Amino acid sequence: MELTLTVDHNLERPLHCQLYDGLREAILAGRLKPGDRVPSTRSLAQSLGISRATITQGYEQLLSEGYLQAVTGSGTSVCRELPDDAVRPAAFKPSLSGGSRTDERQHSQRAPKDLSEFAANLSIVGDFRCRSKAPFNFAEGRPSLEEFPMQQWRRLMLRHFRHGGPELLDYAGDPRGHRPLREAIAGYLSRARAVECDSDQVIITNGTQQALTLVARILVEKGDTVALEDPGYLSARYAFRAEGAKLNPIPVDTLGMEVDRLSKPVKLIYVTPSHQFPTGAVMPLARRLELLSWAESAGAYIVEDDYDSEFRFGGRPIPSLQGLDAAERVLYIGTFSKMLFPSLRLGYMVVPRGLAQVFKQAKWLMDRHSPSLEQRVLTDFITEGFLERHLRRMRTLYNRRRGALVEALTRHFGDKATVFGESAGMHLVVDLRTRYANAEVIRRAADAGVGISSIEQYYLRRAPANRFLLGYGGLSEGQIAQGIRRLAEAVR
Numbered sequence: 001m002e003l004t005l006t007v008d009h010n011l012e013r014p015l016h017c018q019l020y021d022g023l024r025e026a027i028l029a030g031r032l033k034p035g036d037r038v039p040s041t042r043s044l045a046q047s048l049g050i051s052r053a054t055i056t057q058g059y060e061q062l063l064s065e066g067y068l069q070a071v072t073g074s075g076t077s078v079c080r081e082l083p084d085d086a087v088r089p090a091a092f093k094p095s096l097s098g099g100s101r102t103d104e105r106q107h108s109q110r111a112p113k114d115l116s117e118f119a120a121n122l123s124i125v126g127d128f129r130c131r132s133k134a135p136f137n138f139a140e141g142r143p144s145l146e147e148f149p150m151q152q153w154r155r156l157m158l159r160h161f162r163h164g165g166p167e168l169l170d171y172a173g174d175p176r177g178h179r180p181l182r183e184a185i186a187g188y189l190s191r192a193r194a195v196e197c198d199s200d201q202v203i204i205t206n207g208t209q210q211a212l213t214l215v216a217r218i219l220v221e222k223g224d225t226v227a228l229e230d231p232g233y234l235s236a237r238y239a240f241r242a243e244g245a246k247l248n249p250i251p252v253d254t255l256g257m258e259v260d261r262l263s264k265p266v267k268l269i270y271v272t273p274s275h276q277f278p279t280g281a282v283m284p285l286a287r288r289l290e291l292l293s294w295a296e297s298a299g300a301y302i303v304e305d306d307y308d309s310e311f312r313f314g315g316r317p318i319p320s321l322q323g324l325d326a327a328e329r330v331l332y333i334g335t336f337s338k339m340l341f342p343s344l345r346l347g348y349m350v351v352p353r354g355l356a357q358v359f360k361q362a363k364w365l366m367d368r369h370s371p372s373l374e375q376r377v378l379t380d381f382i383t384e385g386f387l388e389r390h391l392r393r394m395r396t397l398y399n400r401r402r403g404a405l406v407e408a409l410t411r412h413f414g415d416k417a418t419v420f421g422e423s424a425g426m427h428l429v430v431d432l433r434t435r436y437a438n439a440e441v442i443r444r445a446a447d448a449g450v451g452i453s454s455i456e457q458y459y460l461r462r463a464p465a466n467r468f469l470l471g472y473g474g475l476s477e478g479q480i481a482q483g484i485r486r487l488a489e490a491v492r
């Protein structure tokens with residue numbers, strides 16, 4: 001096996017990510033073949049002159065993504081079945097005009113010098129998620145796609161194809177999106193989330209990610225400070241960093257972002273108050289009011305990412321920050337990725353009235369508007385009552401799955417497992433006290449066909465040990481019970 005790995009302490013990309021890049025690239029380029037052993041963490045730490053913990057973190061990511069596998073007694077090797085279906089044996093050539101697969105591999109190369117600052121900042125974006133192939137895959141963020149009412153969706157789509165004229169194929173008039181959809185969303189948000197807005201403030205985006213990119217482009221100048229939750233959502237971090245923001249990680253406790261740890265100056269505060277990502281903390285009313293008043297005094301905007309608040313199981317819903325905001329400082333973001341399906345790439349934002357025009361212009365410049373057909377189908381799906389019906393079903397389903405997961409953890413781990421997070425969402429955080437380090441737990445789990453990930457990657461500061469993220473949205477109750485039993489056996 002010919003393997004040369006290097007890390008560069010001068011790069012902004014963390015060392016464990018550089019290691020991840022190097023190994024992944026070697027696997028994809030065929031320099032490491034399925035079944036090849038990778039160096040032990042001890043020997044690699046010695047040869048690269050970095051800590052074993054850093055090596056372990058890099059390996060952990062590759063294990064959880066299915067590039068590496070651990071075989072008890074014989075160390076860690078390249079998986080026999082790789083997550084990327086088009087592994088090319090020849091070394092790939094970096095090309096900026098290449099397709100997405102080339103781009104994915106791009107971050108392992110040193111970037112050319114003549115790129116924009118934005119492009120140079122993209123070096124921190126990596127780790128494109130590859131779905132683990134584990135049969136019991138507790139990946140977070142995966143809705144139960146099997147339950148999606150495909151027939152209804154198909155029927156609505158066909159209806160538009162059948163009756164739609166050429167206007168369906170033309171550019172849409174308003175970059176903010178199809179007006180009836182914006183009206184339906186404004187109505188839904190007012191009923192379900194106590195959001196106060198009219199349809200002129202609603203902008204249809206290609207998911208949360210485009211909303212975050214728009215916010216970063218419009219409000220963040222190079223050197224501005226953006227405060228965000230730590231641990232927190234990686235893609236928000238990347239979007240702000242790409243614009244040159246300085247990040248100020250604010251710790252999270254059981255009530256969400258610790259508002260008294262915020263400091264001025266700050267341009268923007270990114271929060272997930274209804275179900276903190278990833279800890280699951282729910283910010284109570286008093287802290288919401290404290291945050292709003294602090295932001296007003298600091299002249300800061302708040303970005304409220306309400307990504308999965310539809311899935312609350314019991315307890316009184318707490319009104320959105322947006323609905324409590326009298327100072328027009330909150331930009332509210334929601335998505336259909338969890339409610340419906342992520343490849344739909346439709347989400348929405350509600351912006352303060354004074355910002356509506358500039359967001360409209362930026363959306364036009366970015367991509368004219370989101371796809372018209374899908375927007376129309378979605379409008380019917382909402383106005384004909386399918387959305388709220390689907391959400392009711394899914395709430396019951398996820399609640400049962402969550403119950404099954406907590407029960408299985410209690411049965412197999414007893415007091416060695418502590419579950420964190422309110423009863424909401426599609427994932428939970430668990431403190432699993434075993435005699436193994438995180439990487440070893442993940443390795444053993446993967447070996448037993450169970451995909452789990454550690455919470456470490458979401459921290460900018462030091463992460464607590466033994467903490468794992470378990471998604472349950474995409475697994476049946478039977479799979480959950482069996483998966484946790486296998487996990488317990490694997491780490492016994």
Ligand SMILES: Cc1ncc(COP(=O)(O)O)c(C=O)c1O
Nearest residue numbers: 141207208209233277307335337
């Ligand atoms: C905190 C958070 N926001 C938003 C999203 C959804 O992003 P998008 O709408 O771009 O699919 C996710 C998905 O996992 C998330 O974890």
